[in-house]
Amino acid sequence: MWRPVSGAVLTVGLLATACGGGGGGSASPDARGAGPRVSVENCDGEKAAFDSPPGKIVTSNASALEMLLRLGAGPKVIGTGFPPGKGALPAELAGQAADVPVLGRTVIPKEKLLGSGADVYVQTFRPANGTSTGPRPEEFDAAGIKVVELLSTACAAEHPGPQKDLSAVMGDIERLGTLTGTSERADEIVAGMRAKVDAVGERVAAVPEAERPTYFVFDFDAGTKQPSAVCGGQVANAVITLAGARNVFRDCEGTFEKTGWEDVVAENPDWIQLTVRNRGSAEADEKAFDEAERFLTSFPATRGLTAVKKGRFLRIRSERMTTPSVANAETVERIARTLYPDEFQDVR
Structure with missing residues (x-):
């Protein structure tokens, strides 16, 4: 069984004036003018920085894959583990998912993941302590792959108290939107989710x-x-x-x-x-x-x-x-x- 860990925070340093990229030290302009520099803070507090939105992504499972497909970032996904089964996705996404190479029917073998050519590996869950057979941090570094963890699941164990709303899930969608340069679409998706949840809340609030x-x-x-x-x-x-x-x-x-x-x-x-x-x-x-x-x-x-x-x-x-x-x-x-x-x- 997977045991989740803590949170992921994304910040974006948009191209700015000569004075630099903003507060916190995690955002800075791309010196080459290629686009926004993206900084991702994972569960352990370490940051993964990209000079521009990464173009080659591998996902650990169907959940992260589905998010990226909904964001319109499917062409960036070059492989996945735990692929979605038949009937798991809506028809409009199933065809796109079928085009994504399956690197592992379950957990992606370490050698395949390290040799995938990915810029980033989106990890939905972390394995329980002592059970991981995946790459070590130094092996990811040597392969040029940076890890991005989902706040709602990979980092759930360090949430303060129980999860009572979908803010962490919505945050994951927004973060992946930032990571892939699809923030506008992410905002649309989150707005739709929030409207649906809020409507339910209004109807059950009196209980x-x-x-x-x-x-x-x-x-x-x-x-x-x-x-x-x-x-x-x-x-x-x-x-x-x-x-x-x-x-x-x-x-x-x-x-x-x-x-x-x-x-x-x-x-x-x-x-x-x-x-x-x-x-x-x-x-x-x-x-x-x-x-x-x-x-x-x-x-x-x-x-x-x-x-x-x-x-x-x-x-x-x-x-x-x-x-x-x-x-x-x-x-x-x-x-x-x-x-x-x-x-x-x-x-x-």
């Missing part, structure tokens, strides 16, 4: 925190012997919170944690989200959701839960809320519509 329904994410693919808890540091916690629900495991630290069925029973959630990974087709996804629901309705420890007895299930793919994406805002609305149908009667 006191203590009266909001409790919510358990059942990650079927993580196993049934010992359930996985979505903790407060995960993007999914922000999605659940914004939708007007209370994640039953919001108080556990980090992003994910193994728990026991006795803990789920003790919480007795009002709603249960059935979560599976993309199976490649709507039919295959539904089959997996059916299996997850059958487990809960037949397993002795869970069949008596309030949500199970009342059939209060939501079926949402994992990728739509546990990784940073435009889909996070869409999922906020979907959950809220299910939990508060009366508040959305006037919305189609």
Whole structure:
């Protein structure tokens, strides 16, 4: 399992007057006049600087790839790991994603990554301590590759408290927009996400925190012997919170944690989200959701839960809320519509 780390900050030094590039020392004009100099501060505080927006990018997984495609920076992406499965992306992005070379079906092998010719490697998650087989910092340096980490996931462990909004995800989109010279498009995407989330917030605002329904994410693919808890540091916690629900495991630290069925029973959630990974087709996804629901309705420890007895299930793919994406805002609305149908009667 991946354990995330801290934050990434982007600053841009636009070409300026002879007096220099602005405050903080992280932005300066490009002496050759080639364009804005981009400085990126990663989780550990170290900065990666570019004389101009980099032209060759490798992404660690489909989440970072999708962000870049939405920004219109697809031509800059020369490779990815964990490529999007069939049906994972909207049709307008799927064709572009198919043109991106797959450097690894899972984690990109170190030799392939170092030999990719990339200027920058966008890393969505960091591996848990002691589990990484990827390049060391000095190996990235020798290959001329600079690493950019996503704030919302790679740096989640150092967020102060649980994630309760999508500001970190929106920040990632804005940062990648700055990095690739597509800031205008990034602003448009973020504005759309913010409008959707704000509209939901207005409709559920009248419900006191203590009266909001409790919510358990059942990650079927993580196993049934010992359930996985979505903790407060995960993007999914922000999605659940914004939708007007209370994640039953919001108080556990980090992003994910193994728990026991006795803990789920003790919480007795009002709603249960059935979560599976993309199976490649709507039919295959539904089959997996059916299996997850059958487990809960037949397993002795869970069949008596309030949500199970009342059939209060939501079926949402994992990728739509546990990784940073435009889909996070869409999922906020979907959950809220299910939990508060009366508040959305006037919305189609």
